[in-house]
Amino acid sequence: MNSHWVPGNRITLLENGEVYFPRVFDAIAAAEHEVLLETFILFDDKVGRELQQALLRAAGRGAVVHVLVDGWGSPDLPPSFTQPLLDAGVRLRSFEPARRLLGARINMLRRMHHKLVVVDGRRAFVGGINYSLDHLAEFGPLAKQDYAVEVEGPLVGQIQAFCRANLDAPQPARHDWLQRWRAIRHRRSGLEAVGEGAVAAFVTRDNRGHRTDIERHYRVAVRSAHERVLIANAYFFPGYRFLRDLRAAARRGVRVDLILQGWPDQPWVQKASALLYGHLMRAGVNVYEYVERPLHAKVAVVDDLWATVGSSNLDPTSLSLNLEANVVVRDGAFARHLSGRLEHLMQRGCQRVQLPTPGRLRSAWIALRSLVVFHVLRSYPSWARLAPLRAPRVVPLRTDST
Numbered sequence: 001m002n003s004h005w006v007p008g009n010r011i012t013l014l015e016n017g018e019v020y021f022p023r024v025f026d027a028i029a030a031a032e033h034e035v036l037l038e039t040f041i042l043f044d045d046k047v048g049r050e051l052q053q054a055l056l057r058a059a060g061r062g063a064v065v066h067v068l069v070d071g072w073g074s075p076d077l078p079p080s081f082t083q084p085l086l087d088a089g090v091r092l093r094s095f096e097p098a099r100r101l102l103g104a105r106i107n108m109l110r111r112m113h114h115k116l117v118v119v120d121g122r123r124a125f126v127g128g129i130n131y132s133l134d135h136l137a138e139f140g141p142l143a144k145q146d147y148a149v150e151v152e153g154p155l156v157g158q159i160q161a162f163c164r165a166n167l168d169a170p171q172p173a174r175h176d177w178l179q180r181w182r183a184i185r186h187r188r189s190g191l192e193a194v195g196e197g198a199v200a201a202f203v204t205r206d207n208r209g210h211r212t213d214i215e216r217h218y219r220v221a222v223r224s225a226h227e228r229v230l231i232a233n234a235y236f237f238p239g240y241r242f243l244r245d246l247r248a249a250a251r252r253g254v255r256v257d258l259i260l261q262g263w264p265d266q267p268w269v270q271k272a273s274a275l276l277y278g279h280l281m282r283a284g285v286n287v288y289e290y291v292e293r294p295l296h297a298k299v300a301v302v303d304d305l306w307a308t309v310g311s312s313n314l315d316p317t318s319l320s321l322n323l324e325a326n327v328v329v330r331d332g333a334f335a336r337h338l339s340g341r342l343e344h345l346m347q348r349g350c351q352r353v354q355l356p357t358p359g360r361l362r363s364a365w366i367a368l369r370s371l372v373v374f375h376v377l378r379s380y381p382s383w384a385r386l387a388p389l390r391a392p393r394v395v396p397l398r399t400d401s402t
Helices: 014-028 046-060 078-089 155-165 172-188 213-223 240-251 265-275 276-282 315-318 332-350 362-384
Strands: 006-014 034-039 064-070 090-093 115-121 123-127 149-151 198-205 227-234 255-261 285-289 298-304 306-310 325-331 350-352 394-395
Touching: 006 014, 006 155, 006 325, 014 046, 014 115, 014 123, 034 046, 034 155, 046 078, 078 090, 078 285, 078 350, 115 198, 123 155, 123 227, 149 155, 149 213, 149 306, 155 198, 155 350, 172 362, 198 213, 213 298, 213 306, 213 325, 227 332, 240 255, 255 332, 265 298, 276 285, 285 332, 298 325, 298 332, 306 332, 332 350
Parallel strands: 034 064, 064 090, 227 255, 255 285
Antiparallel strands: 006 149, 006 198, 034 115, 090 394, 115 123, 123 149, 198 325, 227 298, 285 350, 298 306, 306 325
16 A cells, blocks of 8 residues: 555544644645645635635745645636736646546546645645535535544654645655655654644655555455444445445444435436445445535545545545555544544435335336446446556646646
8 A cells, every 4th residue: 555554643623624624724824935736626615715715825935735626626717816826926736637528527537536735745635525616505505514623743754745745746656765764854854743633644645556445445444344334435336346245244244334415516326326225225324415515525435443544535546546545543532523423414414225125126226226236336446557657747827728
């Protein structure tokens, strides 16, 4: 795996934009030396403009500010948004700028799906929250439910090294030694562990050397579970082995609860996940659909001892194509807190899915349909990989390229 466990961290759960945005913007605005920010989506709306102002304040006090956005997720930033940043010295870059055919974006594969911030090498933010208004309740019924973490302690060195390596283009082959060397140097520079703190790892997925690292962390945790597995995930369509691990855990007496989308931002997502319900529920897995608003979470807790928060969904795109980043935590206090928040979510806004009892002929048809669709969707990454795999482009984002 492209990660190693580091003790002595303080990991703080941040739920939804109302909590997340003020913490991130205040940290950025107070930066003295360096801001590293990577995001899938940055929009020119209320939230985006608040981020813009925080970045301008950091640059104004002399901090070196790097911003990397995904070209497909953030294709339409206008000059009125980008030019003030460029004038202030902010170094804007785009990962694989959007390519269009008849006005439609066509390069949607292998996206940079990270949501990362590192400030002065001392504080980092990792999660699933983008910089857009739909992560605030004021957006209305379609506002997203999501999570992130704030990290303080030695793990920040790993995240900082990773982001610095991505300034020109992600270079997976270098991450292992580069992250370790910079993390060691970072600790020696005087950054103290936060008390005894949490043991944590920064885990990423790419399309070269670390294709399955996030999935492997999940599977190891599920296979070692004794009491409970609790997963909240927006886009849930994992592969055979992951499904087999969940079923095996339920059959050996572990309580396995899945919180999935009941009010999806993309209806086909719910339909795809629903194909797996019967297969999982017959093994004893409990499925809940969150129906209060769209679920955008990518979090999990196992035995109130292990937890993860990040950008990776449990679907073919995240597990097989996108560049993703999660924090994995071994800390009882953090895991229990996240578990409690997810329990609150289940009680407040979820409906438990009941296993239907159709007739024998209909059951056979449903099983056949599910099998066919499952194989088609699971083959999607394999087809996508037939496209030439070249080094990803990271280009300066100028006003004439937005």
